[in-house]
Amino acid sequence: MQSVADTKVAVRPHAKSHKCPEIAKRQIARGAVGICCQKISEAKAFADAGINDILLSNELVGSKKIAAALSLARQLQARSGQLTICVDHPQAAADLNHAAQAAGLRIPVLIELDVGQHRCGVADPRASVALIDQVHRSSGLQFKGLQAYHGSAQHTRTQTDRQAAIDQACHLITRVQRDAAALGIDCATVTGAGTGSYLLEARSGVYTEVQPGSYALMDVDYGRNDWGLSDMPVFENSLFIHTSVMSRPDDRAVVDAGLKSMSVDSGLPVVFGRPELVYQKASDEHGVIVASTQTGQPGQPGQPDQPNELVGRLPALGQTVLLVPGHCDPTVNLYDVLHVMDQGVLIDVWPISARGLLF
Amino acid sequence: MQSVADTKVAVRPHAKSHKCPEIAKRQIARGAVGICCQKISEAKAFADAGINDILLSNELVGSKKIAAALSLARQLQARSGQLTICVDHPQAAADLNHAAQAAGLRIPVLIELDVGQHRCGVADPRASVALIDQVHRSSGLQFKGLQAYHGSAQHTRTQTDRQAAIDQACHLITRVQRDAAALGIDCATVTGAGTGSYLLEARSGVYTEVQPGSYALMDVDYGRNDWGLSDMPVFENSLFIHTSVMSRPDDRAVVDAGLKSMSVDSGLPVVFGRPELVYQKASDEHGVIVASTQTGQPGQPGQPDQPNELVGRLPALGQTVLLVPGHCDPTVNLYDVLHVMDQGVLIDVWPISARGLLF
Incomplete structure (x- = not known):
């Protein structure tokens, strides 16, 4: 600021x-x-x-x-x-x-x-x-x-x-x-x-x-905004959802973060630092991640003929990935605390004291 | 059942x-x-x-x-x-x-x-x-x-x-x-x-x-499902969001329930018992309700030439309406308790004990 x-x-x-x-x-x-x-x-x-x-x-x-x-x-x-x-x-x-x-x-x-x-x-x-x-x-x-x-x-x-x-x-x-x-x-x-x-x-x-x-x-x-002004600061993401792969069918990774872990009103989350992965579909407590093709388009789930090269990019069973939510405000409102991380180490836990206060 | x-x-x-x-x-x-x-x-x-x-x-x-x-x-x-x-x-x-x-x-x-x-x-x-x-x-x-x-x-x-x-x-x-x-x-x-x-x-x-x-x-x-089977029970709505009008511009009623009050992944809520009202737009803590035209289409916000007849159907400043959420599961997950009502009287408060439990 x-x-x-x-x-x-x-x-x-x-x-x-x-x-x-x-x-x-x-x-x-x-x-x-x-x-x-x-x-x-x-x-x-x-x-x-x-x-x-x-x-x-x-x-x-x-x-x-x-x-x-x-x-x-x-x-x-x-x-x-x-x-x-x-x-x-x-x-x-x-x-x-x-x-x-x-x-x-x-x-x-x-x-x-x-x-x-x-x-x-x-x-x-x-x-x-x-x-x-x-x-x-x-x-x-x-x-x-x-x-x-x-x-x-x-x-x-x-x-x-x-x-x-x-x-x-x-x-x-x-x-x-x-x-x-x-x-x-x-x-x-x-x-x-x-x-x-x-x-x-x-x-x-x-x-x-x-x-x-x-x-x-x-x-x-x-x-997604074009910020335009040359001296406009570029704000980095600091809010991540920590999720892990619970199922690994041939052509997709299913993670344990869905609609109850983030708001999708402004679109689906992205996988932080992994542009080759596409979070393609959210249900209540599941998210389906597929590997993107070379054109940047997501692969289609349920098509087992997806090239091995793509499938090899998917995270393994149990592996964790970080998601950046589409819209931070209603996402934060889902949680009771923020886990504050520094270089991969938990350094503090901050209560989201005003969560759910809608009056 | x-x-x-x-x-x-x-x-x-x-x-x-x-x-x-x-x-x-x-x-x-x-x-x-x-x-x-x-x-x-x-x-x-x-x-x-x-x-x-x-x-x-x-x-x-x-x-x-x-x-x-x-x-x-x-x-x-x-x-x-x-x-x-x-x-x-x-x-x-x-x-x-x-x-x-x-x-x-x-x-x-x-x-x-x-x-x-x-x-x-x-x-x-x-x-x-x-x-x-x-x-x-x-x-x-x-x-x-x-x-x-x-x-x-x-x-x-x-x-x-x-x-x-x-x-x-x-x-x-x-x-x-x-x-x-x-x-x-x-x-x-x-x-x-x-x-x-x-x-x-x-x-x-x-x-x-x-x-x-x-x-x-x-x-x-x-x-919205066509239930087909003649002996399929018709389940009534029992989950409502109690909201009130906080602003009443000429052509719309703005209520205090938005994205933090309900999940919109399966579409916007409807106004219970008021088919002439359309919940048209949700932001974080606001919802815009307009009166529908006789064709059942929602009016357009920001058009002050909407017929008076339609505007007259809108709830007044401070008036409460009940919303039925588009998708109950992630909506319940936003709240700490259910207020149990019988004939308009609060008869119990039930904790939503598993809210926010995502592990």
């Missing part, structure tokens, strides 16, 4: 990628201003582990979640920390304000803009400014600025298309900032960005904070 | 679907002879919860897994239970035999046949019989019969195609049984089958035991 440090933009890594307080602490020790979380229960796990400054970069709706957030905000404020919350709807802002007033708290709030992902957030600039004005006038809330995460830009493959997406986001943000300023309201914080685009936001002159998460672990899908 | 009881074939439900000892105990109380597990660590969790008869319906390779299996086998045998293990390779059989002899144990073993899934198992009949003979002559092993699970038949949509797949499996099984009998070896047990095909195996005259698992919970994908 040194390339961001040069821009004087704050780094607030997203903890949903790793869900591991040990990683968050190391990020803060290296200059991060705090973390992002996506769920209030997840934020609680990180707060309990000693993280003080948490942005809930997501909408918080309903009396139960609001009560949990106020309790956590009180816990953090008592130790000079803070919990910041996003809002994209007048009713959600009103509910949060009333609950905060009743609790004698003042909660930092960002308005989420829909800058192109078409998921949460306010897309219409006038509606955004009306909501900013409402929050600014709410005594239980403290308006801080804008959440402007462009999720779909993260996995856009070319640098040109990503730049265009972030330019468009900046255009909306500056319009909202200008209209808010006309009401005397300063959108001081502009936060967003992920591993796929964070350097573009950092250099935009518009964002004050970036939220990359996956960079710490990396996965197959992010590896 | 009454339809199976009529055939005098044993029912041994697969516990990998639910990973919950409370469900396994209820299945055994209703006549199941035991359970299947897919991992040794999973089998240990069920044994610790009081289940006595466990078939590890999967290959067990490597000294660490063998040591764990022998320890568990001893634990079960001490209380008149048993752990049965599958083998599909001469080396795996030899390793297990030597370890069992050293431990002074005799382990019940099935030879796994590849009856059409092309994953684990022995496909060649002569190699199968050679392996049967090897196990039969191993003093640390007790040959019991054949594991013959046809996984790919489970999600074959038409009854005709499923019947053809199971007929082919039976053809291979009977050939292996005949050749083993010529050596004086009885393949007494023939076990296999899943929710998609179990009645075909039960009525084959070849299988002595069926292993359906998903029937207890059900999911969207199994619901």
Whole structure:
């Protein structure tokens, strides 16, 4: 993240990628201003582990979640920390304000803009400014600025298309900032960005904070992006699934890591350091690995006439291989701990404290 | 499972679907002879919860897994239970035999046949019989019969195609049984089958035991099968994800259940009891729901000109809906507990004791 440090933009890594307080602490020790979380229960796990400054970069709706957030905000404020919350709807802002007033708290709030992902957030600039004005006038809330995460830009493959997406986001943000300023309201914080685009936001002159998460672990899908910028750091994979061969029919190796060992929503894993092997099919607790042909295409399972030369590349019964998952975030969420390895030696075990916290 | 009881074939439900000892105990109380597990660590969790008869319906390779299996086998045998293990390779059989002899144990073993899934198992009949003979002559092993699970038949949509797949499996099984009998070896047990095909195996005259698992919970994908047989029971969905709307842009409802709340390997979830709603897109912790048009096609997100009539069907901010996951097995594996509801009232909380046990 040194390339961001040069821009004087704050780094607030997203903890949903790793869900591991040990990683968050190391990020803060290296200059991060705090973390992002996506769920209030997840934020609680990180707060309990000693993280003080948490942005809930997501909408918080309903009396139960609001009560949990106020309790956590009180816990953090008592130790000079803070919990910041996003809002994209007048009713959600009103509910949060009333609950905060009743609790004698003042909660930092960002308005989420829909800058192109078409998921949460306010897309219409006038509606955004009306909501900013409402929050600014709410005594239980403290308006801080804008959440402007462009999720779909993260996995856009070319640098040109990503730049265009972030330019468009900046255009909306500056319009909202200008209209808010006309009401005397300063959108001081502009936060967003992920591993796929964070350097573009950092250099935009518009964002004050970036939220990359996956960079710490990396996965197959992010590896497919064309990173473009010559000074963009190349992040290595640090997240691996250790698996071993449980069956060795003539033309394939069947390993003991399948759908319950990794998420395949962004595609199948790759075999680390073994480009001649193709993880071809995942079932619940099995993975089928075949040897690739010289054209780089996977062999077909069930065809015993596959050349011996290819079959000879397959790992033997009992042999272990490392898999790099297609998508790190939902993969980490499957495990209770990370086994930390250095040169093949287990040096630590870090709890994935926020695993399975979905509230 | 009454339809199976009529055939005098044993029912041994697969516990990998639910990973919950409370469900396994209820299945055994209703006549199941035991359970299947897919991992040794999973089998240990069920044994610790009081289940006595466990078939590890999967290959067990490597000294660490063998040591764990022998320890568990001893634990079960001490209380008149048993752990049965599958083998599909001469080396795996030899390793297990030597370890069992050293431990002074005799382990019940099935030879796994590849009856059409092309994953684990022995496909060649002569190699199968050679392996049967090897196990039969191993003093640390007790040959019991054949594991013959046809996984790919489970999600074959038409009854005709499923019947053809199971007929082919039976053809291979009977050939292996005949050749083993010529050596004086009885393949007494023939076990296999899943929710998609179990009645075909039960009525084959070849299988002595069926292993359906998903029937207890059900999911969207199994619901897509044409069940054909007129007396095939229709299993209802009992597994739901409780989610609420966190954002309500004009043309969509964004809920708080995404890739970390359910597995999407077999497709996206459906909204239970609300066919007019389409869960259209999952991200890590968000799901986008749109209202379907009158043609049953989903609306397009981001198009604010969607008819008001459709938008009016969407759930409001904060409203809850139930989702039925695409694939129950890896979805259950994401959670620590099942909340058991009766008529909308929480009546129990059942630990998913074998969640995340992948060894």
